[in-house]
Amino acid sequence: STVLLFTCVFTGLHSFAQNKTIDSLKLVIAVQKDDTNKVNNLLHLYTELDSMGVNAKFQKQYGEEILALSKKLNFKSGQGKAYCLLTGVYFASQDYANTYNYMDSAIKILTEVKNYYLLSSLYTNKGAFYAQLGDTASAINYYMKSLEISQKIKDDQSISQALNATGELYRDQGKYEEALQKHFAALKICKTPGFEVGWGLPYSYQSIGTAYVRRGDALFEKEGKQIAIVDYTKAMAYYDSSLQLWSRIGAKGALAELNYQMGYIYLKFGDFLTAKKRFQQSLNFYKQTDYNYLKEELYLAMSKLDSINGDYPSAYNHYKLYITQKESLNVGQASRKLEVSKLKGELENKRFEIKLLTAENKLSTQKKRFTYTGIAVFFILTGWVIYRVLRKRKLQNQQVMLSERLRISQELHDEVGATLSGIAMYSHLAKEQIKKTQTGAIENSLHIIQSNATEMVNKLNDIVWLINPGQDSLQKLMQRLEDYAIQIAAVKNIKVKSNLNGYNTENILPAQTRRNIYLLFKEAINNAVKYSEATLLELTIHQNSNLLEITISDNGKGFDMDTIKLGNGLSNMQKRAHELNADFNIYSKINEGCQISLKIKIT
Numbered sequence: 001s002t003v004l005l006f007t008c009v010f011t012g013l014h015s016f017a018q019n020k021t022i023d024s025l026k027l028v029i030a031v032q033k034d035d036t037n038k039v040n041n042l043l044h045l046y047t048e049l050d051s052m053g054v055n056a057k058f059q060k061q062y063g064e065e066i067l068a069l070s071k072k073l074n075f076k077s078g079q080g081k082a083y084c085l086l087t088g089v090y091f092a093s094q095d096y097a098n099t100y101n102y103m104d105s106a107i108k109i110l111t112e113v114k115n116y117y118l119l120s121s122l123y124t125n126k127g128a129f130y131a132q133l134g135d136t137a138s139a140i141n142y143y144m145k146s147l148e149i150s151q152k153i154k155d156d157q158s159i160s161q162a163l164n165a166t167g168e169l170y171r172d173q174g175k176y177e178e179a180l181q182k183h184f185a186a187l188k189i190c191k192t193p194g195f196e197v198g199w200g201l202p203y204s205y206q207s208i209g210t211a212y213v214r215r216g217d218a219l220f221e222k223e224g225k226q227i228a229i230v231d232y233t234k235a236m237a238y239y240d241s242s243l244q245l246w247s248r249i250g251a252k253g254a255l256a257e258l259n260y261q262m263g264y265i266y267l268k269f270g271d272f273l274t275a276k277k278r279f280q281q282s283l284n285f286y287k288q289t290d291y292n293y294l295k296e297e298l299y300l301a302m303s304k305l306d307s308i309n310g311d312y313p314s315a316y317n318h319y320k321l322y323i324t325q326k327e328s329l330n331v332g333q334a335s336r337k338l339e340v341s342k343l344k345g346e347l348e349n350k351r352f353e354i355k356l357l358t359a360e361n362k363l364s365t366q367k368k369r370f371t372y373t374g375i376a377v378f379f380i381l382t383g384w385v386i387y388r389v390l391r392k393r394k395l396q397n398q399q400v401m402l403s404e405r406l407r408i409s410q411e412l413h414d415e416v417g418a419t420l421s422g423i424a425m426y427s428h429l430a431k432e433q434i435k436k437t438q439t440g441a442i443e444n445s446l447h448i449i450q451s452n453a454t455e456m457v458n459k460l461n462d463i464v465w466l467i468n469p470g471q472d473s474l475q476k477l478m479q480r481l482e483d484y485a486i487q488i489a490a491v492k493n494i495k496v497k498s499n500l501n502g503y504n505t506e507n508i509l510p511a512q513t514r515r516n517i518y519l520l521f522k523e524a525i526n527n528a529v530k531y532s533e534a535t536l537l538e539l540t541i542h543q544n545s546n547l548l549e550i551t552i553s554d555n556g557k558g559f560d561m562d563t564i565k566l567g568n569g570l571s572n573m574q575k576r577a578h579e580l581n582a583d584f585n586i587y588s589k590i591n592e593g594c595q596i597s598l599k600i601k602i603t
Helices: 002-006 019-031 036-050 056-073 076-092 096-112 116-133 136-153 156-172 176-190 200-222 225-249 252-269 272-287 295-309 312-360 365-435 439-467 474-492 511-531 568-580
Strands: 495-498 536-544 547-554 583-588 594-601
Touching: 019 036, 036 056, 036 076, 056 076, 076 096, 076 116, 096 116, 116 136, 116 156, 136 156, 156 176, 156 200, 176 200, 200 225, 200 252, 225 252, 252 272, 252 295, 272 295, 295 312, 365 439, 474 495, 474 511, 474 536, 474 547, 511 536, 511 547, 511 568, 511 594, 568 583, 568 594
Parallel strands: 495 536
Antiparallel strands: 536 547, 547 594, 583 594
16 A cells, blocks of 8 residues: 555646557657756656556656756756656665655655645655654654645645545554544545546545455454454445456556455355455466565465365465465565664664754864764764674574474475375375275275365464464464364363463464464373363463463373373473473373373563
């Protein structure tokens, strides 16, 4: 959404591109002398070509040509518009330092020439820029500045932009009512007679739909599907209106994103066939553009849908694509964070320099020399320290990312790859048995295939769940363990009792901690169901400050602690407890059941 705002600075300055208009402009510019008319024609040509989707290199080349000619002629209006063009180019390439500098230059000149139309759009963009930096207060401040100017000049296009941008900020903060209020206000403006046909109306419809989806997701977690489905249904209606308008405009990136979002809702509805069609349409549009927003989420959703439909090879392939896309996204996010950190440092340095220069005017010449030397030494040392810290952090992040990639790759190979190989082997065996009409053997082979496929789905679900950042709270971890216990205990008619309903903490656990706790107690639950001959399984959790104790116990036949031989299961549990640096205890007696507890410090 932020990128979209930056690409819409010149919305309203041109109609949709026509080849004959472009050819005519090129002929005129080729023979035209260097004057303000040539600058205006270059701007007109740029906007016509931009509507056809030119690449970043072309945009930067044209923007710099227009800026250079405008400076040569001292044509302030042309300079301001050229700075606007280059602001969008640098933002799209994540060059935040140049984005900030060119944006400030554009605002300064456009204020001087009183071009309030572009100024209001730039204030919206500056708000989006600060939103990207995580400075919500500054972002809202600039959105309000844009809104104030737009209302004064009655520029409905910029008013709708500022309202939608503010709504997205509220939505991301979980303030859904405030977000919907802003988006509906923008929609009302876009639907007024005479409003220019363009991106404003479909964007408003899509923003409303996304706000409803986010609120529906929140309700789904707290209240369940029946409550959330009302918001999902509303979202679908607004998405449908948006889709029709984006299709007329031919915005392939928006169509890719929108088809995924609609498929996501159909998946929630349980309409798997329609969800699959939407996901495939989304993928087709992604292939026609460089736009990648939500692409990794699409691959993950397609993997889940394939698993539901029993198409495990496709599920595996889509999951690999999800991992690849996610890794690329993580690298990009890390790069953006580094750029943002550098920019924040530069902004702070500029403020510091201004304070120093103000103070220096009061100093004598001798003191100034001393101050200059001190400043130079200070910045050299500070720069060296910052460089060392950033380099060390970068190397650490790369090592963590490499380790995680290797672990996920190994898990996929060991857990999923081996199971798929087994399915393939028994499928081949079953074909041979069919030829020989070996009925009993065929039934046994199919039973093994079914068992392996179910096992693979469970393993794949565990892998996906464990790396999903949306499941990183302690509460969700315990809920998943309870669900697993209920599901597996039902096979042997074992009752499951827990105290988790009243447990409502949102402690965030590191991925490795969450993984070890989950796999340790999953092993404990498996052992209890398989061997204990129990009728009751209890899962309890107690937290005292930062000390957490999780216990699983059964009323089964128990065993003698002195004579029992530790198998792989118990050894694995002890190993995971050691990795967690936690206290791990097993207590059991013959005919008195078994209790396994883990005590761990959490922050």
